Amino acid sequence: MEELRKRVRVAVIGGSKATRAALDQAFEVGRRLAEAGAILVCGGLGGVMEAAARGASCAGGLTVGILPGSRPGDANPHIDLPIATGLGYTRNSLVVMNADAAIAIDGEFGTLSEIAYGRIYGKKVIGLGTWNVEGVTPAGDPAEAVRLALG
């Protein structure tokens, strides 16, 4: 498995509640990231996180979920490697810390905190229908988001 270490890691960030359209985008982003050989990192719970992990999983990719709780078993079923933190919302910082780039989809204040941490850590942050703030590069669709994240 040593080649795992060389793979690009991309965080998909977004809320545990999301519209159908956002979930579809998250699935598509996850699928395309896996097809490109990237490891998907996310917060490990439901909504956008689960849809992206399901997309990556369907395409045979590896998924890592960095959880707020202290039990690895609480991750959604599409997470291959759950990492429990017990840090609550404070774990948001760790999600983007463990990625080379981030794609934000929809989302509320949790997602905004992850966008901010992405930029604090100097990571590229791509946006799909999310917070329109400085530091986020908007993408028109999942294909473009993945291209920008990996570019």
Next chain:
Amino acid sequence: MEELRKRVRVAVIGGSKATRAALDQAFEVGRRLAEAGAILVCGGLGGVMEAAARGASCAGGLTVGILPGSRPGDANPHIDLPIATGLGYTRNSLVVMNADAAIAIDGEFGTLSEIAYGRIYGKKVIGLGTWNVEGVTPAGDPAEAVRLALG
């Protein structure tokens, strides 16, 4: 000192580098918070954090600094009670967690993460020349910012 527990706590958030105007606003906010009997909570370092703590200190207020590093002694000289965390930027979450309301002054992505956490935790967030995002109530000057934070 038992009455400390009953005092309102207000976080002043902002960058460690700031313009002269932002520092003056931070000093004024700190001074007014102390005069109103509030405890000032901040990140404990320089720039806006130090100016606000200096303002509060000059007015006889109590100042708490929640530091990224692991040494309490690294706080700026106007912090009465430094709390070391060793969490790095991840400590931003704890700054607003320990306040009833937050006033954001100027600032970059660190401040944006604190604004986001303030809203995640359901705290009122007042803005003075800072990120113009949903969830931040803008104030025209330090007096209004303090009035809104304490109101």
Next chain:
Amino acid sequence: MEELRKRVRVAVIGGSKATRAALDQAFEVGRRLAEAGAILVCGGLGGVMEAAARGASCAGGLTVGILPGSRPGDANPHIDLPIATGLGYTRNSLVVMNADAAIAIDGEFGTLSEIAYGRIYGKKVIGLGTWNVEGVTPAGDPAEAVRLALG
């Protein structure tokens, strides 16, 4: 309040459940620390933490509680300055990080983790009827424990 910064800070660590004898020792340790002008730092909850805070409070001392949860209001009633962390048991590291020395009373594995962190951070750790491990200086009674911690 600027002289607060110069005061010695001592952590009292121990379990949230304890024998009557351990609670009496904790109260006495807290009282003596306050009389000596030290700030009491603890985990902010019940048992040994509460007894020590009550002792310090009765003697007019300042008490700081570094809490596992995210609500400052969850501290025991004898904590003057609750600091919420939302880190769960992981906050144990922060309790001793914020003290110049620690006194361990009774306790189980949580206390053992705090003893270990005390030594990791190079702090003196005094023991009263607690884990008998390398790095803990045993004391015969509260008076001796406080003397050793402040010495």
Next chain:
Amino acid sequence: MEELRKRVRVAVIGGSKATRAALDQAFEVGRRLAEAGAILVCGGLGGVMEAAARGASCAGGLTVGILPGSRPGDANPHIDLPIATGLGYTRNSLVVMNADAAIAIDGEFGTLSEIAYGRIYGKKVIGLGTWNVEGVTPAGDPAEAVRLALG
């Protein structure tokens, strides 16, 4: 990769400096864990952590390193999946939180904190020439340690 989720995870804990004998034991423990299909979790740095990861890697196992720093690239070269935390020593709690059992080898106070957290979280802790405290089940050699951890 979905079967990853079902594999047992075992933490190997121990210091970044260790004797030749301890490093040999760590390598052997890592190798045997990998042969048994377990995922190795460790702190991701040198000494016992690196030797165990090297052993697991040589036997084709998967290794996860939960790092104190904020850069995944700081992991030792035998870590397949580095998880950066930026939490410093406070990350010790997360190492054992992410394992079903832990094997402690040699070690100083950092290891003691991980033993304590292992027990706080209700995990089995096996010891090889490490702290002789309540809650640690001693093993005579690497084979027995792995058997006890997986048993």
